[in-house]
Amino acid sequence: MTSLSNQRWVLAKRPVGEPADDCFALQEVPVADLEEGQVRIEAHYLSLDPYMRGRMREGKSYAEPLKIGEVVTGESAGIVVESRSDRWAVGDALTAHQGWQTQIVADGDSPALLRADTALAPLQAWLGVLGMPGRTGFFGLQRVGLPQAGETLVVSAASGAVGSVVGQLGKILGLRVVGVAGGPEKCSYCRDELGFDACIDYKAGGLTEQLADACPQGVDVYFENVGGAVTRAVAGLFNPGARVPICGFVSLYNAEGDMAAMETPFTVLGGLETSPEHRFFLVGEWRDEWLEASAQLAGWIASGQLKYRETIAEGFACAPAAFRGLLAGKNFGKQLVHIAG
Ligand SMILES: NC(=O)c1ccc[n+]([C@@H]2O[C@H](COP(=O)([O-])OP(=O)(O)OC[C@H]3O[C@@H](n4cnc5c(N)ncnc54)[C@H](OP(=O)(O)O)[C@@H]3O)[C@@H](O)[C@H]2O)c1
Structure with a gap:
């Protein structure tokens, strides 16, 4: 076990109406040593998206609901800080659909990890306009x-x-x-x-x-x-x-x-x-074409035909409050939480 710790938000109880603070619990857990094929990612930005509210409901929609105690569903953008995977080197930028957490240990081959080309746009844009x-x-x-x-x-x-x-x-x-x-x-x-x-x-x-x-x-x-x-x-x-x-x-x-x-x-x-x-x-539905879509969107950003705006909440601890704000329209453009980096 490393001496590092991972912070993660778990669902503490199902919200009724607006998700109150006590629907979420912040946990600090040790980060496990990497197994062969795994990577450790330091999350720099967490994406907040309206669909997450649906996962907190009881009953199945197009996806299974979150269980009480489970890490809240979500995607973050970050940097590989340790790798035992052939697919990733330390320093690679990527997005990871691994829930609300700060230190992510994942299988390097997982389809939930996608490369983020920071030559095209800043890292966090891969959670919004290019993501x-x-x-x-x-x-x-x-x-x-x-x-x-x-x-x-x-x-x-x-x-x-x-x-x-x-x-x-x-x-x-x-x-x-x-x-x-x-x-x-x-x-x-x-x-x-x-x-x-x-x-x-x-x-x-x-x-x-x-x-x-x-x-x-x-x-x-x-x-x-x-x-x-x-x-x-x-x-x-x-x-x-x-x-x-x-x-x-x-x-x-x-x-x-x-x-x-x-x-x-x-x-x-x-x-x-x-x-x-x-x-x-x-x-x-179009997962096979995601990379082409992102490349096309990046082209329009470069040509000035596509603009975007972000609202960035500061600090992992404020994720629940920023999520409530998103559902109430307090965001102006893509809602993110800045965690590190
Ligand atoms: N099907 C898919 O694969 C998929 C993927 C991503 C997102 N989505 C959906 O796309 C939609 C937009 O998502 P987003 O990520 O782009 O979020 P967003 O538009 O950046 O943020 C949500 C916005 O919803 C508006 N809103 C909130 N309550 C409202 C109300 N009562 N009446 C009217 N508007 C209200 C607010 O804008 P105003 O201040 O303008 O009201 C708020 O800023 C959501 O429905 C989301 O679930 C679907």
Whole structure:
């Protein structure tokens, strides 16, 4: 056993509504010596993502729920600090889907470890614009949204990690892009810095009218990130043949009770007289193409066509509070926790 210790957040109890501090427990455990084939990674950044809330619920969704006492699901970006694997050398930068912990010991061959090319972008960008959220926008819009130049795209949680990529990709592909975001600052960022044609503040009132004004030709693609009032407002604007990639519905994640009994985007869209094509997708559907997607996204960053923003909470100890903030829209762009480095 080394003298090193690993800090990790485990699920202490299932949240009811917003995940309170006592739903999480911070543990300090010794780091085991490496076995043949293993690596030790020092985590520099932890990614916080809305899907983690789903893992804290009882009952199966597309993934098994976390057990009480288990390390909270998540991905971090870090550096290999010790290696007994042929695949990794000390100093290599990578992302590791190994939960909320500071010192990660993993099998070097694990598919949960992915190389992060820091020549293309800073390490933490591999958790955001070049990583899982960026790829989600990339594939969800193109493979499920099937966008055509000249069409109108509406994207919710527009200034966020996924939404900001979706909207900018929509502009690259020649669409009219209308964002929906919470608050004037996020909306002006989408319009003035990211180049969206319009962005509606759903907290300002008159959402249905404002959206209709911003979409005079109707809506051809709605990239669904939030559900709730935004979905209901877009629902009246679909053109024949419209498509809705259902990426997530963050407005319901903290809701209490049985998700199956709630009004989800599936109930709203499926209940329309002329229902748009809609389906839930997972970024993992295109896992074989992830590296190409990241390379393409990096190319657009280099050419100035893709911008991104991050909110970085300082210190591993604040992960639960930053996670609550993410679900409440306090983040502005990709939510990260800085741990070391
Ligand atoms: N299917 C997949 O493979 C996949 C992969 C990654 C992410 N996702 C989904 O993509 C969505 C966006 O994720 P992200 O990582 O990019 O997070 P994000 O947009 O960076 O952050 C979440 C945002 O959700 C918005 N929000 C929170 N409560 C809301 C409410 N009641 N109504 C409307 N908006 C609300 C907030 O933005 P505002 O301040 O603008 O309200 C908040 O900033 C989530 O639904 C997530 O589950 C799916």
